[in-house]
Amino acid sequence: MAIWRSTSLLRASLALRRAPAHASFRGLATSAPSELKKTGLYDFHVSNEAKMVPFAGYMMPLAYGDVGQVASHNHVRTSAGLFDVGHMVQSIFRGSTATGFLEWLTPSSLSTLSPYTSTLSVLLNERGGIIDDLIITKHAEDAFYVVTNAGRRDRDLEWFNQRLAEWNAGEHGKKGPVEMELLDGWGLLALQGPKAASYLQSLTSYDLTQLTFGKSAFLPIEGFNLHVARGGYTGEDGFEISIPPSQTVEVAELLAKSPVQLTGLGARDSLRLEAGMCLYGNDLDEDTSPVEAGLTWVIGKERKENGTFIGAEGVRQHLKDGPPRRRVGLVVEGAPARQGAKIFDPSTKEPLGAVTSGIPSPTLSKNIAMGYVLSGWHKKGTEVEVEVRSKMRKAVLTPMPFIKPRYWRGTS
Amino acid sequence: MHAILRQACSSRSSALLRPQIMRPRVFRAPQLSRTLVTKRYTVEHEAVEYDDATGLGVVCITDHAQSSLGDVVFVELPVLGTKVTQGDQIGAVESVKAASDIYAPVSGTIEEVNEALASQPGLLNKSPEDKGWLCKIKLSTPAEMEKLLTEEAYKESWESV
Secondary structure, three states: OOOOOHHHHHHHHHHHHHHHHHHHHHHHOOOOOOOOEEOOOHHHHHHOOEEEEEEOOEEEEEEEOOOOHHHHHHHHHHOOEEEEOOOOEEEEEEOOOHHHHHHHHOOOOOOOOOOOEEEEEEEEOOOOOEEEEEEEEEEEOOEEEEEEOHHHHHHHHHHHHHHHHHHHHOHHHHHOOOEEEEOOOOEEEEEEOOOHHHHHHOOEOOOHHHOOOOEEEEEEEOOEEEEEEEOOOOOOOEEEEEEOHHHHHHHHHHHOOOOOEEOOHHHHHHHHHHOOOOOEOOOEOOOOOOOOOOOHHHOOHHHHHHOOOOOHHHHHHHHHHOOOEEEEEEEEOOOOOOOOOEEEOOOOOOEEEEEEEEEEOOOOOOEEEEEEEEOOOOOOOOEEEEEEOOEEEEEEEOOOOOOOOOOOOOOO | OOHHHHHHHHOOOHHHHHHHHHOOOOOOOOOOOOOOEEEEEOOOOEEEEEEOOOOEEEEEEOHHHHHHHOOEEEEEOOOOOOEEOOOOEEEEEEEOOOEEEEEOOOOEEEEEEOOHHHHOOOHHHHOOOOOOOOEEEEEOOOOHHHHOEOHHHHHHHHHOO
């Protein structure tokens, strides 16, 4: 859920060494380029030998020490990893008409969502294109906790503020205005992996078997009282823990002990892609509808027909006529296909679409990718060709997620 | 090789870099020696080891390059018999995080490729300048070697970045 093009990462990491030279010029400049921000864990990362890289406006850890991306990735799949996702934007929406407001901004069914339950959702523009993907957690009819992407911070906040002003100025505002509180500077840590639950259980008296996938709660953790949501961005069981600024370092230290390993952005990208999850900026943008993106499931059932949300008309047209193109998974032979690789009809060589994310999968040892193809070409098993370095490579449409997710859905 | 690493280097003043390449390092076979094996480098992190007895140059990526790339999972090698010109893209190295192009450090014909890399791409990490060699080029213009970087100049090219 964050903007990052894998091919630009190494470039960034090497470019970093030039920082001191730039810094001196920056001091002289009258209009300084926007400074990179730091999460509350910057010093913590550095003391843990992180390679820090610019990412979505922040300096973030790419990897730690000499742990390679594949080893780090595998550790999360087999044990547990801790990710700093404190660059993401956390906010609270409050007010007696908060449910209505967020149902205007998104196609989700929030009125029927149980308290302390989260859902993936999308902010839509007037055309039904995705401004951002986000996680909405309902605490009550009048209180929601929302996490949006760091790379979309400016666009999202402007959108929220404009829509809030509009909402509060109208008849809804008279019934009860909605306010947004930005949790700026708050920490957000993701503890992910098959050993995440047993590790966290050792730190809390709360029975974590009761906290199933998509649920959240305030948990007593070694004297802290923290908002914990079960879920994540890896396809593994895990938790996302929101932490007040003054406690972030202490909680990170508490959560980063063996077997948990600190995990950087590199592994985060390969884990999310294996899990078939979208990265905004790669796989989603403002010209893509949730129907094209394979996110029709985030649209509430009762809202498909007559929900009055922004962008509903465009979304309904795609629901009714079928979308012109669809997000699909691919397994590519030979070379890994990366973002931008074109997809072709193997017999006529007509273009069908393009890859939006692609990597050699560390778990599967196959080249996996997601991308968009014309409707009709989206069925699993369809054979296509993908162009990598001017050569056509065979590829097969493959259902996502590429790995079997291991979310905790309770004992059954 | 690859654009990623190249970026880091080219972002320095290229005026600073050029004189290094042109630095008149002595490169002349001593008269009595029958063969002379010389190793030279490019700012794009390829190395070539040239044996003037066979006329073959063994091409590899440097240890610095492999450590920056991380775990190599796929290597694309040039086709045997291909005629290449210095600077042509002849293959690619893929790690999980990125794809990186390999450029011909010298002109000539591809005489041999390291087939072991197809099944063991990890050789590029374990032994980049020995078992992880990429291909052998029959040099058409051996004088090109003289314009490549010495080990010392190559190290300077990225250490000072």
